Amino acid sequence: MAITSANQLELLQTAEAVAREKMIDPSLVVEAMEESLARAAKSRYGAEMDIRVSIDRRTGKATFTRVRTVVEEEDLENYQAEMTVEQAKQYMSDPQVGDTFVEEVPPVELGRIAAQSAKQVILQKVREAERDRQYEEFKDRQGTIINGVVKREEYGNVIVDVGRGEAILRRNEKIGRESYRPNDRVRCFIKDVRRETRGPQIFLSRTAPEFMAELFKMEVPEIYDGIIEIKAVARDPGSRAKIAVVSYDNSIDPVGACVGMRGSRVQAVVNELQGEKIDIIPWNEDVPTFLVNALQPAEVSKVVLDEDAERIEVVVPDEQLSLAIGRRGQNVRLASQLTGLDIDIMTESDDSARRQKEFEERTQLFVDTLDVDEFFAQLLVSEGFTNLEEVAYVELDELLVIDGVDEDTANELQARARDHLEEQARKAIEKARELGVExxxxxxxxxxxxxxxxxxxxxxxxxxxxxxxxxxxxxxxxxxxxxxxxxxxxxxxxxxxxxxxxxxxxxxxxxxxxxxxxxxLEAEAEEESEAEGEEGAEEAEA
Structure with missing residues (x-):
């Protein structure tokens, strides 16, 4: 069939119908039609020709044109789509390299094969446009909650209809032993959206900590309004969770607001999460205080923080140890996830035994190196001395505060400590030279x-x-x-x-x-300092 014999408005009507059905821009369908007609024309006039088709958006008339580009004579390769400056003078006045000459050519007859090829091109373009639309739509919804309908289950993974596409809830993203049947309604968190050749892949989750945070945002208006902020969430999906919250309004209790009247707010979240028990913890910028809160319901006697190692030691009463650790280590594991620190828990008796051992080791060190009796060594340890360097180089007044130590005794102690340190240094030098140190x-x-x-x-x-x-x-x-x-x-x-x-x-x-x-190095340091200063100024202006 020939394009000229067809109803020209039929092209636009077809484009509109396809666009409405697939919910994409009609211009994308028209562009796909133009490309398909251009391919059909190339099969008729020759594949090396640059044939282009333009469809009028108002009348539907298709115009076929042949385009030739002016190139340098030595660059001429395709005689059907290019021509030299001399050749172009037959068609144009004062042609320049890079100019194009456009001439209209007769419309082509679309045979059965050409029509089928055109149809395939249009379908492919429409499919790509539909995938792009889905990706753009769901990409912006990543990190939010979506409601869907279960379509089917494949090898433990649940395929969910989310309106304008399908999403997948993987087996490891389901809570506990959740099972779904077709047409069940399900609420999930959009964890990731990826653009792939087979179309956008939407991955859902019900175990992500962010899912719980979003549920609380839906149930607690103060969180949605920004008055209360969720600082951290740690979950053992389907079993137990801890959520840390802070209020920016002194008149509002963050824990009470999240619990709600008679627990109505937190209960709504618990029901959605299949009965998962939730501990709501008041967040505190002081890490030890925050950890004490996070280990609730266990009581904490002492906290020792090692910021460099990002570890923290917690001492609890002997009878509170099992409660602090929790069943299968659940309580301490969730507290560790919530604070981002490795937590070592010990009982008061263990802590006392460790301190006693350290005391004995330091006492023995002073007995062996300073030639003093055990009682005097214990006095030194009790005053806070931990090694020989402290005894050797400390101010004399700090030794004189010890009962029974006069100036002569203090000088003698320091002399013995220095002699021992010098002997250790001498032996270390000898050993290093034996090992070949330069x-x-x-x-x-x-x-x-x-x-x-x-x-x-x-x-x-x-x-x-x-x-x-x-x-x-x-x-x-x-x-x-x-x-x-x-x-x-x-x-x-x-x-x-x-x-x-x-x-x-x-x-x-x-x-x-x-x-x-x-x-x-100095220049780099100055540049970094200037850059930090500029960033600080920009933040202050903002």
Whole structure:
């Protein structure tokens, strides 16, 4: 059939009908028709020709044109779609390279094969437009709750009809042993939306912590209005959860607002989550206080925070240990997720035994090294002395406050401590030289003989070796492996070298070797300082 013999408005009517059915822009359907007609025309006039089709958006008339581009003579490759400047002078006045010559060509007859090909092109374009529309729609809804209808279940995964598309609720994203039948209504959290060749893939979840947060936002108007903020959520889906909240209005109790009158608000969330028990915790910027709240209902006697290691020690009464840990470690695990810290729980008796052991070890250290009796060594430990360096180099007045210690005794104690430290240093130097340490490392300021011995035992024997070390190799650190934090022991960690001190030592060594220019470091530091200042000014203006 020929386009000219067809009702020209039929093209526009078809485009409108398809666009309404698929809920896409009609212009996309018309563009697909133009491309399909252009392909059919190329099969008639020749594949090397640049044939273009334009459909009038008002009348539906299809115009077929042939386009030829003016190129340099040496660049002429396609004689059907290109021409030289000399050739173009037959059709144009003063042609320039890059100009195009457009001429109308007769419409083509669409045979059966050409019509089928045109249909396939249109269907493909419409399908792509529909997928793009779905992706754009659901991409903006990622991170929100959606209601859907169960269509079917495949290998434990639930396919959900979400209106203008299908989504998948995977087996591991369902709560406990949830099972669904076709046409069941389900409420889920849109966890991820991905653009894939087979169309947008929408992944749902009912176990995500964000799902609980969104449910509370729906049930508690104060959260929706921003008066109360959900700071953290930790879940054991289907069993128990902890949610930390804070109020920005002193007159509103965040916990009470989330619980609701007679527990109505929290109960609505519990019912949606298949009876999952929810502990609502008041958030506090003071980490130890927040942890004490997070470990409820257990009572906490003492908290010791190690910020560098992101670990925290919690001491609880002996009878509260099982309550603090919870069934199968659930309570402490959720508290750890809520605070983002590794938690070590011990009883008061364990803590007392550990402190007693430390006391005895320090007492024995002073007995062995200072040649004093046990009672006097215990006095030193009781006054807070933990090592020989503190005794050797502390101000004399701090020793004089100990009962029975006069100036002569204090001087003698310091002399003995210094003698012992010097002997240890001498032995460390001898051992390091035996291991092959070069003078460049001995001459480097900032390392004690004991540190140099430890480095040598680990294979670091020159200043070049030291300069190639990473800061965490010296100071130690923590690495996350399979979701668990694993300790990395540092070479100089026994000497209480922090990560910042390790960085400074390594940079000093690199400067001494000429690997780093101090001027460049200063310039970089100034640039960073200026950038931070500009960001601060922008935030202040905002």
């Amino acid at each position: 003078d460049s490392l001995f001459d480097f300021e900032g390392l004690t003989p004991q540190m140099i011995q430890a480095l040598a035992e680990d294979g670091v024997k020159t200043l070049e070796d030291f300069a190639t070390c990473a800061d965490w190799e010296l100071a130690g650190g923590w690495t996350t492996v399979d979701g668990e934090r694993v300790k990395d022991d540092g070479i100089l960690e026994p000497f209480d070298v922090s990560l910042e001190e390790a960085q400074a030592l390594i940079m000093t060594a690199r400067i001494a070797l000429g690997w780093v220019d101090p001027a460049e």
